[in-house]
Amino acid sequence: MKKEVKVGVIGGSGLEKLVEGRELNVITPYGNVRLILGKLGECPIAFIARHGLKHEIPPHRVNYRGNIWALKKVGVKYIIASNAVGGIREGLKPGDLIVPHDFIDFTKKRPLTFYEGPKVKHVDMTLPYCPKLRKILIESAEKHFKRVWREGIYVCTEGPRFETPAEIKMFRLLGADVVGMTTVPETILAKEMSICYATLCVITNYAAGMQDKISAEEVSEIMEKRIPIIAEIFKDCAARLLIEE
Ligand code: HPA
Numbered sequence: 001m002k003k004e005v006k007v008g009v010i011g012g013s014g015l016e017k018l019v020e021g022r023e024l025n026v027i028t029p030y031g032n033v034r035l036i037l038g039k040l041g042e043c044p045i046a047f048i049a050r051h052g053l054k055h056e057i058p059p060h061r062v063n064y065r066g067n068i069w070a071l072k073k074v075g076v077k078y079i080i081a082s083n084a085v086g087g088i089r090e091g092l093k094p095g096d097l098i099v100p101h102d103f104i105d106f107t108k109k110r111p112l113t114f115y116e117g118p119k120v121k122h123v124d125m126t127l128p129y130c131p132k133l134r135k136i137l138i139e140s141a142e143k144h145f146k147r148v149w150r151e152g153i154y155v156c157t158e159g160p161r162f163e164t165p166a167e168i169k170m171f172r173l174l175g176a177d178v179v180g181m182t183t184v185p186e187t188i189l190a191k192e193m194s195i196c197y198a199t200l201c202v203i204t205n206y207a208a209g210m211q212d213k214i215s216a217e218e219v220s221e222i223m224e225k226r227i228p229i230i231a232e233i234f235k236d237c238a239a240r241l242l243i244e245e
Contacts (some may be wrong), residue, residue, distance in 0.1 A: 005044050005075055006077050006242065007045045009048070010082070012050050012081065012083045012223075014220055015227065019036050019040060029069065031063060032066075033066045040238045041236075041239055042242075043235070043239055050081075065114060078133055078244075080137065081198070083199055084202055085154065085178035085180035086178065086203070093147070094204055094206065095147065095203065096202075097145055100152045102153045103128055104171070104174060107157065107184050111185070112184070128187050133237075153177050155176035156179075158181070167208070168209050180201065183199060202226045
C-alpha cells in the first residue's frame with residue numbers, strides 16, 4: 001500500500017454516492033472489498049457504501065469483517081459511520097440526528113469477531129463508541145443542525161424485516177432509544193482492530209407500533225433529505241480528524 005488514509009467513512013442507506021473517487025479493490029481474508037478513495041472537502045478518505053453502490057446488500061449479509069479489515073489495511077485510524085434508525089424513545093422525531101453512546105445486540109446469526117480461535121480475545125466494550133470521535137461528531141453535527149441527540153442506546157436487530165410492536169415494547173423496557181440493523185458487529189470489529197469508531201444516526205421513522213406502518217421507501221426518503229447535512233457534518237469532522245494526533 002503506497003499512501004495511508006487516516007479517515008474511513010462507512011455510509012449507510014442512502015449514502016451510497018456520498019463520495020466519488022478512485023475505486024480500490026482490497027483483498028481480505030473475508031473476500032474482496034471495494035473501497036472508494038476520495039475526498040471529503042480537503043480530507044482524503046476511504047469510503048465504503050455499507051449496502052453496496054446500488055444498495056443491493058441487505059443488513060444481515062453485509063461483509064462487516066471484510067469492510068473493517070479493508071479499512072485497517074489502508075491505514076484507517078478513525079471511522080465515521082452513518083446508520084438509519086427508528087426512534088423508540090419519546091421525543092425523538094423522524095429527521096432528527098443521534099450519536100449513540102451504547103448498544104444492545106439482538107442480532108442472531110452474523111459473524112461477530114475476527115477472533116474465531118485458536119487465539120481467544122475478549123474485547124472490552126465499556127465504551128463501545130470512541131468518546132473522542134463522538135465528541136467531534138456531536139460538535140460538527142450541532143454546527144450544521146439543530147435537532148441532534150448527544151447520546152442514545154441503539155438496539156441492533158437481525159433484519160431485514162422491521163420489528164414487531166411487541167419487540168419494540170420490550171426494547172423500550174430494556175432502555176433502548178433507537179433501533180437499527182447495522183451497528184453490530186461493525187462497532188465491535190472496529191474495536192477489535194483498535195480503530196476509533198463512532199456513528200451518526202438518522203431517525204427515519206417512529207419504531208414499529210408507534211406509527212401505522214413502516215416502509216423502506218419512507219426510510220430512504222428521510223435519509224435522502226438529510227444527505228446534504230450529513231455530507232457537511234462529515235466534511236467538518238474529517239477536517240478536524242486530519243489535524244488530530
Ligand atoms: N427498525 C430497524 N431498522 C431501521 C428502522 C427501524 O424502525 N428504521 C430505519 N432502520
